[in-house]
Structures are given as C-alpha cells and as structure tokens.
Amino acid sequence: MNRPAVPPQDYSVNPFIVIWEVTRACALKCLHCRAEAQYRADPNQLSPEEGKALIDRIALMNPPLLVFTGGDPLMRPDLFELARYAIEEKGLSVSMTPSATPRVTHSAVEKAKEVGLSRWAFSLDGSCAEIHDHFRGTPGSFDTTLRGIGYLQELGIPIQINTTVSRYNLQDLQAIAERVKQMGAVLWSLFFLVPTGRAAQKDMIDADEHEAVLRWLYETGQRMPYGVKATEAPHYRRVATQMAQEKTHTASQKLSDLPKTAPPGFKRTDVLGRAPKGVNDGDGFLFISHVGDVYPSGFLPLRCGNVREQALEDIYRESDIMRNLRDKSQLKGKCGVCEYKRLCGGSRARAYAVTGDYLASDPVCAYIPQVWRGEQET
Numbered sequence: 328m329n330r331p332a333v334p335p336q337d338y339s340v341n342p343f344i345v346i347w348e349v350t351r352a353c354a355l356k357c358l359h360c361r362a363e364a365q366y367r368a369d370p371n372q373l374s375p376e377e378g379k380a381l382i383d384r385i386a387l388m389n390p391p392l393l394v395f396t397g398g399d400p401l402m403r404p405d406l407f408e409l410a411r412y413a414i415e416e417k418g419l420s421v422s423m424t425p426s427a428t429p430r431v432t433h434s435a436v437e438k439a440k441e442v443g444l445s446r447w448a449f450s451l452d453g454s455c456a457e458i459h460d461h462f463r464g465t466p467g468s469f470d471t472t473l474r475g476i477g478y479l480q481e482l483g484i485p486i487q488i489n490t491t492v493s494r495y496n497l498q499d500l501q502a503i504a505e506r507v508k509q510m511g512a513v514l515w516s517l518f519f520l521v522p523t524g525r526a527a528q529k530d531m532i533d534a535d536e537h538e539a540v541l542r543w544l545y546e547t548g549q550r551m552p553y554g555v556k557a558t559e560a561p562h563y564r565r566v567a568t569q570m571a572q573e574k575t576h577t578a579s580q581k582l583s584d585l586p587k588t589a590p591p592g593f594k595r596t597d598v599l600g601r602a603p604k605g606v607n608d609g610d611g612f613l614f615i616s617h618v619g620d621v622y623p624s625g626f627l628p629l630r631c632g633n634v635r636e637q638a639l640e641d642i643y644r645e646s647d648i649m650r651n652l653r654d655k656s657q658l659k660g661k662c663g664v665c666e667y668k669r670l671c672g673g674s675r676a677r678a679y680a681v682t683g684d685y686l687a688s689d690p691v692c693a694y695i696p697q698v699w700r701g702e703q704e705t
C-alpha cells in the first residue's frame with residue numbers, strides 16, 4: 328500500500344507519535360501508575376505475530392515515532408525482536424520506557440544498542456532515593472535507575488528522563504533538573520499528573536502551581552543543555568508563547584546585544600526531532616493498549632476501537648472520539664472561548680478525569696481568555 332501524500336503536520340491523517348503498551352506486566356507498584364500494572368502479563372496481550380502486524384500498520388502512517396511502554400517493556404520476551412523488526416525492516420524510530428528493575432542489565436542495554444534504539448527513557452520522580460522510591464513504591468528503584476543510566480552513558484544511547492509532576496515532588500523539581508543535567512540526558516519530559524489509574528486527584532497540583540511550574544520549565548529549557556517537554560499540559564505552549572513575547576518586548580531596545588542563536592554545542596544532540604506542531608490526545612498522539620485497544624492517549628480511557636478488529640489508521644482517522652478531539656470548535660467552557668485553543672486546547676485527559684466530559688475545560692489552567700476579560704480577540 329502506498330503511503331498517503333500528506334504533510335507531516337496534518338494530524339487528522341497521521342499521528343506524530345504512537346505509544347504502544349507492549350505489556351502491562353511490571354514488578355514495580357508506582358503510586359500514580361496509569362496502567363495499574365500487574366506482576367504477570369495478560370494472556371490476552373498482543374502476540375508476537377500481532378505485534379509485528381501492528382508495526383506494519385504503524386509504518387504506513389507517515390511514519391510516526393514509536394514508543395514501547397508498559398507496564399515494563401522488558402517483561403516482554405520478544406521486545407528486542409519487535410524493536411529490530413520496527414527499526415530494520417520498517418524504518419521506524421523507536422524509543423522505550425523500561426521500568427528500573429534488575430531486568431535493566433548491561434546486556435539488555437547492549438541489545439538495545441544493537442537493534443538501534445533511538446532513545447531510552449527512565450522515570451525519575453525525585454532527586455534522591457527517599458522521594459523517588461516512595462513514589463515508585465519500591466526501595467532501591469533510585470539506585471537501579473542510576474545504574475541503568477550508567478550503562479546508557481557507557482554505550483552512548485540517548486537518554487530521556489521522565490518525571491511525573493505531583494504534590495510529592497513539587498518542591499524537588501529544581502534539584503531533579505540539576506540531576507537530569509548531570510545524567511547527560513537529551514530530553515527531560517515532565518508528565519503533569521492526570522487523576523486516572525492509581526493517581527489520585529489530591530496528588531495533582533493546582534492551576535496556579537501549574538502556571539508557576541510551566542513558567543519555570545520554560546526558563547529551565549533555555550538554560551539547560553537538554554530539551555524540555557510537557558505532557559498533559561498543552562498550556563505549556565501558551566506559556567512559552569507568552570514568555571517569548573514578554574522577553575522580546577523587554578529586550579526590544581537592546582536586541583542587538585543578544586546572541587542570535589544558542590552557542591554551538593550548547594544543546595545536546597537529539598536524534599529524534601520535535602513535533603512540527605504541538606500534539607494533544609488523539610491529535611497527533613495515539614495509544615495502543617497491551618490487548619490492542621486504541622485510545623487517544625494512555626491517560627484518556629475512551630476506547631476508540633481495537634486493532635484486532637479494525638485497521639489502526641481507520642480508527643485514528645475515523646473514530647468519532649478522535650475526530651471530536653481534533654475539532655477545536657467543539658471545546659467547551661473556558662477552553663472553548665480561549666484565543667489559544669488551537670495552539671493548546673487543554674489536557675483532554677484531565678478534563679475527562681475530573682469532569683467526565685473530554686471536551687470540557689482543562690481544570691488546572693490559570694489563564695483567563697481575552698473574551699472573558701472583555702477584550703477582543705486579535
């Protein structure tokens with residue numbers, strides 16, 4: 328089948344990134360686990376043959392970046408064969424998010440290197456063992472993470488650090504940012520907690536705290552050698568736009584004094600490019616569960632179809648839920664009238680988790696749209 332000739336930024340046709348939960352099996356018991364992972368794999372999870380067939384479908388969709396998540400991907404015995412198939416035979420860029428357990432061995436990291444993994448992501452939810460291990464529900468997880476990062480550094484695999492932002496680590500973010508720098512990561516990805524799975528609403532930071540963290544994150548991204556990314560906080564794009572405008576305004580009289588670009592070599596090389604425009608649940612972003620159910624994201628539990636019954640691309644392009652999510656005119660409340668709705672659109676997963684309506688306003692955005700302030704949209 329020929330690939331459709333569409334621009335990469337047309338998310339109504341193809342996603343930018345596909346997350347596949349290759350298994351739900353995991354040895355950890357993280358407080359906020361989206362998947363409510365279990366120790367044993369579900370006997371109904373996609374088989375090796377079904378996994379390859381799924382990769383075939385994914386490769387037809389432009390193709391997007393592919394992320395193997397879990398559970399713990401390393402609990403899947405055919406993980407590296409699936410990765411090899413996706414990379415060597417289908418030309419996909421593959422990264423994965425293994426749990427920090429004794430399965431992260433030097434030999435596992437060597438296999439990842441051999442098959443050409445683009446990036447390995449570890450979770451780091453605290454700058455020290457006390458905070459991180461509490462969050463992960465497993466003593467020793469912090470030390471295991473550091474050991475795994477050592478293997479990645481030794482073998483030259485690009486490192487991504489994922490941090491779930493919650494009440495547990497709000498005061499520790501600055502220290503984590505420094506740790507991420509020491510680890511030599513190319514990307515720090517912050518997940519803003521969505522109260523789904525094992526994550527409770529009381530653990531979520533409030534709107535003003537989100538605003539403060541997002542502003543701080545923008546500044547951090549400017550001065551650190553790694554890139555930063557916000558997941559389930561699309562209002563980061565609104566904050567970044569506002570802060571860039573503020574800076575231009577403040578600096579306008581002395582613009583000639585400013586360097587035109589970052590110094591050469593300042594940012595660590597990231598082989599995986601960034602999205603041509605912001606992604607949101609079901610809008611450039613697609614999630615496939617361990618049994619083949621398709622969702623707009625792993626945090627938005629609205630089943631749109633199953634790859635055992637329907638082609639993946641048809642589910643992504645035609646499902647009513649996916650289409651509604653891409654149609655920003657359907658947003659309600661504050662997000663519906665916001666002048667940033669096409670750039671941002673709010674976290675659809677959080678709107679659903681808190682209100683039961685996936686088109687409602689994101690409840691943790693502090694911004695008041697212009698029309699609510701009685702100003703005209705420009």
Ligand code: SF4
Pocket residue numbers: 561562565661662663665666667668671672673674688689692693694696
């Ligand atoms: S009101 Fe909604 S669309 Fe506007 S910035 Fe906030 S979350 Fe984004």
